[in-house]
Amino acid sequence: MHAAQMVEDYPVVDLDSDALAAARLLAERRLPGLVVTDASGCPQSVLPASEVVQFLVPPYVQDDPSLAGVLNESMADRIADKLGGRRVRELLPKEPVELPRVAADDTVVEVAAVMARLRCPLVAVMEGRTLLGVVSASRLLELALH
Numbered sequence: 001m002h003a004a005q006m007v008e009d010y011p012v013v014d015l016d017s018d019a020l021a022a023a024r025l026l027a028e029r030r031l032p033g034l035v036v037t038d039a040s041g042c043p044q045s046v047l048p049a050s051e052v053v054q055f056l057v058p059p060y061v062q063d064d065p066s067l068a069g070v071l072n073e074s075m076a077d078r079i080a081d082k083l084g085g086r087r088v089r090e091l092l093p094k095e096p097v098e099l100p101r102v103a104a105d106d107t108v109v110e111v112a113a114v115m116a117r118l119r120c121p122l123v124a125v126m127e128g129r130t131l132l133g134v135v136s137a138s139r140l141l142e143l144a145l146h
Contacts, residue, residue, distance in 0.1 A: 003111050003125040004104035006143060007133025010122070012037055015044065019086035023052050032121045035099060035134055036088055043124040043131055045096040047088060055091050056082055101126045102135075108144060111135055 012035045013022050022034055026049045033048040083091075100118045102111050104127045115123050121137040 001108055001143065002104065003102045003106045003123075003135060004127070004132055006108070006111065006135045006139060007125050008136065008139050010035065010134035010136065012043075012131070012134075013047070013088050014039060014041075015087065015089040017088045019052075019088055019091050020080070020083040022047065022088050022091070023080070023083055026052060032136070033097075034088075035122060035124065035131075036092065037131070041131060042129060043099045043101065043126075045092060046099050046120060046122055047091055048093070048097060051093050051097075052083075052091055056080065099124050103127075104132055108140065112140055112144070115140065 011025050011029065011031070013025070014037045016039075025031070026034060026047075031049060033046045033051075035043055036045045036047050038044050097120065098118075099122060100114045100120050101124045102114055104125055106114075106125075111123055115121070115135075115137060123135045125132045125135060
C-alpha cells in the first residue's frame, strides 16, 4: 500500500484561519493537531492541540499551577475568549512543528519511519507541491494492524 492510498479526510486550516474555529475543530473531532497551510495550500506546519491549550492558560498559572485552583468558574468560562479575533498563525509555537512530508508512492513502512523519526502524529502526502491528504498515526496503526 502506498501513502496516496492511506490518506484520510483530515481538516486543514490556513495561517489566517480563525483561531477559535480551529480550536473548536480540534475539540469537536478530538484531533491531536491540525495541518496548517499557506495561502497557496502548501503545508507549512502542524498546530498541536497542546499548543492551543498552552495559549489559553495564563502565563502566571503555567509558572505556578497551584494558582489554577483559585480561579473562579466565571474566569474559567471566559478562558476561550482569548482566542477571539486571533488567527491560527498567532497560536503556532515559536519554533513551528514542521509537518513531515512523504511522497504519494511511499510505502507504509516509509511513512511510519518518517513519523517515528520526527515524532509527529501527522504526515502530509505530497505529489509534487500538491497536498493529497494526511496520514495520521492512528490511521497508520489501523492499516498496519489489519
